[in-house]
Amino acid sequence: MAKRSGRDGRRRLGAGARQEMLARIAAAGGLRARRPAPSAGPDPAAAALREAVLDLQAARLPQLHDMWDSLPTLTVDAARLERNLVIAAARRDPAHAAFDVLRTRLLRALRDNGWHRVAVTSPTDGCGKTFTAANLAVSLSRYEGCRTLLLDLDLRSPGLAPTLGVAAPGPISDWLRGAEPLEAHLRRIGPNPLGIGGLGVALNDRAESFPAELLRDPATGAALAAMQAALSPDVVLYDLPPALAHDDVAAFRDQYDGVLMVVGGGRNSAEQIREAVRRIGDDKPVLGIILNRAEEERASGAA
Template identity: 45%
Template sequence: MEIFAMTADQNGPQDNQRKAAGVSLFRTGQSGSYHDVSPDLQTGREIFSGTLPALFNPARVWESLAQVQADVKSKSGNGLFLEASDHPAAVAFDILRTRLLRGLAEKGWKRIAVTSPTHGCGKSFVATNLAFSLARRPASRTVLMDFDLRHPEIAQILGVKDDVDLAEFLAGHQPLESEFRRFGRTLALGLNTHPIERASETLHDPDTVTALAAMIEQLDPEVVIYDLPPALVNDDLLALGPNLDAVLLVTDGAQTSPDEIRACEKMFEGRIPLLGVVLNRAQDFNAGRYRYAKK
């Protein structure tokens, strides 16, 4: 387990009846051989035993996502670094990105949860800045999903005004390209503007598991970041656990106690590997202090 010190103050019953809109333009499938044939004994016609190829490729899916725009200058003033910057906080996120990628490559992981022990530690800002840092790599593919289903806020953080109901995608009622957005060419956003009261039950639902698997198959990302609720507040993280490779814990140097960190470690033990701990609002007299909105 690594500890990443940050100087910035970022706080930032299964429905089998599918609506027609739930059929993606890029339906999944498996490629197969077209040379395995056998004749129909009655008609003499050939029957191909191989499966049809996938009717999509990730590049086409990415191009199908509606683009969102954000005011880069205004966001940097609010603690978000959508573009490369020499600001010490932006540099810290780039360092976190590189160390994270090294850890993922060693394990062959890609599905990362970002959480915190309690509210107010800045997990959403860390998740968002980390996603943008990852997406700045040329020819990369990163997905950021707002899985704090009870209190989604990444759309608000980014200033996205679209009405997006992530529950429709998770239930299979809407295809990926209807609910996801794209920033630039390398970052896909699974945003949400509709709080879900039965969040834990949604995460336990087999439909959600199917939707997430389809998302990874269609987008083929290198890294998926799920912004999840605080670990000690509800069981959402544990509910999604089987669909995660590891967790990144964001703590607040001004409010998180050692007991809370130990409680999280105990919760993750034997269930979800703890990739590292981000110490937010760490005191660093060389880099200085930088204050952002608490979320």
């Protein structure tokens, strides 16, 4: 039974209850007593607890391991990122501030709802979704303690590797199908003078013949669940194909919590935007609609 300590008022387990608890721990863990329980001493229950701790240590039970620090690192080149319009890296272009505003609003929405996984898509090709995903990921990574993952899941036209200046990263499908372990494909951005912090990337250099089927495959769901369990990311950004071109975004819907829709100025009509949102479904909230290529819209005189 529980007793009340006169020192701090907290409830304490009695000796019999402690012995029963230790017996249950030993039974649950398959442990055997390695030494006889002490028969004398001021507190036999406390001595038995020490013995149980020794047994737990000796049993070499599996330890939880954070894989993040052991991931292979990836070197980024500031000049190449700037040439590829990753403007959030060097922060020379004043437009980088828009991504800082976007990250703050996105993090607030995710934390308010307990979400982590975001699909980045667009109604049609050429709207700048990969540009947006890369710049947002870099901006997010600069927040202290914000661990961000960026995955290229546009399996029809992968574009993140050239955007980040990475040659031949290999096919991401090998990992999604379970043929490769996570650490064989995911890379963490290494130390750099740009201040890019907690950012991991999974890139791709091969188009798939059946991308929607792979995105919906239970093996892909299992690979992504294992990734989240191993790395505990704060934000996962999935760069996906355009929503109106194919059914990939719909096929992948179980794997994301919300959507960022990148709209091309002068490229997308209001009807296309509405249809893209409709295809995603009412149960997947649109966390933001980002207008990209606005200068093209102004040049065309579009409203």
